[in-house]
Amino acid sequence: MVALKDDGSVVAWGDNNVGQTIVPIEAQSEVRAVAAGWFHTIALKNDGAVVSWGQHLAGQTTMPFQANSGVTAVAAGFNHSVALKNDGLVLVWGANSHGQTNVPVEAKSEVTAIAAGANHTVALKRNGSVVAWGRNNGGQTTIPTNAQSGVTAIAAGGFNTMALKEDG
Numbered sequence: 001m002v003a004l005k006d007d008g009s010v011v012a013w014g015d016n017n018v019g020q021t022i023v024p025i026e027a028q029s030e031v032r033a034v035a036a037g038w039f040h041t042i043a044l045k046n047d048g049a050v051v052s053w054g055q056h057l058a059g060q061t062t063m064p065f066q067a068n069s070g071v072t073a074v075a076a077g078f079n080h081s082v083a084l085k086n087d088g089l090v091l092v093w094g095a096n097s098h099g100q101t102n103v104p105v106e107a108k109s110e111v112t113a114i115a116a117g118a119n120h121t122v123a124l125k126r127n128g129s130v131v132a133w134g135r136n137n138g139g140q141t142t143i144p145t146n147a148q149s150g151v152t153a154i155a156a157g158g159f160n161t162m163a164l165k166e167d168g
Contacts, residue, residue, distance in 0.1 A: 001013050001014050001036070002034050002036045002041050003034075004031055004032075004033065004034045004043075007029070008029050008030045008031050008032065008046065009023075009027075009028050009029055009031065010023050010027045010028065010031050010034055010041075010043055011023070012041060017039075018039050018040075018054055018055035018056075019053060019054055019055075020036075020039050020040060020041055020053065020054035020055065022053065023041075023053070024051060024053050026043075026045070026051040027041075027043040027045075027051045027053070030045055030046045030047070031043045031044065031045055031046070031051075032044055032045070032046050033073065033074055034074075035074045035075050035076040035081075035116070036076055037054070037060060037076030037077055037078060037079060037080070037081065037116075038055075038077075038078045038079060038118075039054050039055035039079070040052060040053065040054030040055050040056075040060050040061050040076060040079070040081070041053055041054055041076070042074045042075075042076050042081050042083075043074070044071055044072075044073065044074045044083075047069065048069045048070045048071045048072070048086070049067070049068050049069055049071065050063050050067040050068070050071050050074060050083055052081060055079070057079070058079040058080070058094045058095035059093055059094050059095070060076075060079050060080055060081045060093065060094030060095065061081070062093065063081070063083070063091075063093065064091055064093055066083075066085065066089070066091055067083045067091055070085050070086045070087070071083045071084065071085055071086070071091075072084050072085065072086050073113065073114055074114075075114045075115050075116035075121075075156075076116055077094075077100060077116035077117055077118055077119060077120070077121065077156075078095070078118040078119055078158075079094050079095040080092060080093065080094035080095050080096070080100045080101055080116065080119075080121070081093055081094050081116075082114050082115075082116045082121055083114075084111060084112075084113070084114045084123075087109075088109050088110045088111045088112070088126070089108060089109065089111070090103050090107050090108065090111050090114060090121075090123055091103075092121055095119075097119065098119040098120070098134045098135035099133055099134050099135070100116075100119050100120055100121050100133065100134030100135065101121075102133060102134075103121075103133070104131060104133050106123075106125070106131045107123040107125075107131040107133070110125050110126040110127070111123045111124065111125055111126070111131075112124050112125065112126050113153065113154055114154075115154045115155050115156035115161070116156055117134070117135075117140055117156035117157055117158055117159065117160070117161065118135070118157075118158040118159060119134050119135035120132060120133065120134030120135050120136070120140050120141050120156065120161070121133055121134050121156075122141075122154050122156045122161050123154075124151055124152075124153070124154045124163075127149070128149050128150045128151050128152070128166070129148055129149055129151065130143050130147050130148065130151050130154060130161075130163055131143075132161055135159075137159065138159040138160060140156070140157075140159055140160050140161045141161070143161075146165070147163040147165070150165050150166045150167070151163045151164065151165055151166070152164050152165065152166050
């Protein structure tokens with residue numbers, strides 16, 4: 001478990017077999033968002049930099065250099081990590097066993113929100129459309145017709161994706 005406190009510090013607890021509950025110094029203050037994967041955690045600092053810790057078997061805790069600044073949101077899947085830059089660019093790193101880090105052309109710009117499922121990634125575009133990629137064993141990356149426009153929020157579960165339409 002991981003929690004973000006009002007003072008911008010992060011607290012983590014539970015199983016610590018790969019260091020996922022040992023919060024690094026960089027994430028002990030000035031954090032504005034956190035995301036927990038299966039065995040890793042991501043923190044977004046107030047200055048737009050990303051800090052990650054825990055299991056590193058698939059590279060999910062080694063951020064690309066673009067994640068050092070300008071990040072506005074983070075998400076964590078089973079063993080992949082996602083960051084949204086202030087210019088709408090999506091960064092994904094870590095395991096790619098199901099294509100979850102292969103960002104499609106449609107998600108390379110004008111993205112306003114991100115979500116990570118177990119082995120899939122989802123992006124909400126400025127125009128209200130949704131793009132999803134990665135594992136599709138339960139239809140989680142097949143966007144239904146009624147979610148191809150007018151979407152205002154997204155979420156990803158282990159093997160499912162949800163979209164909130166502007167009409168509620």
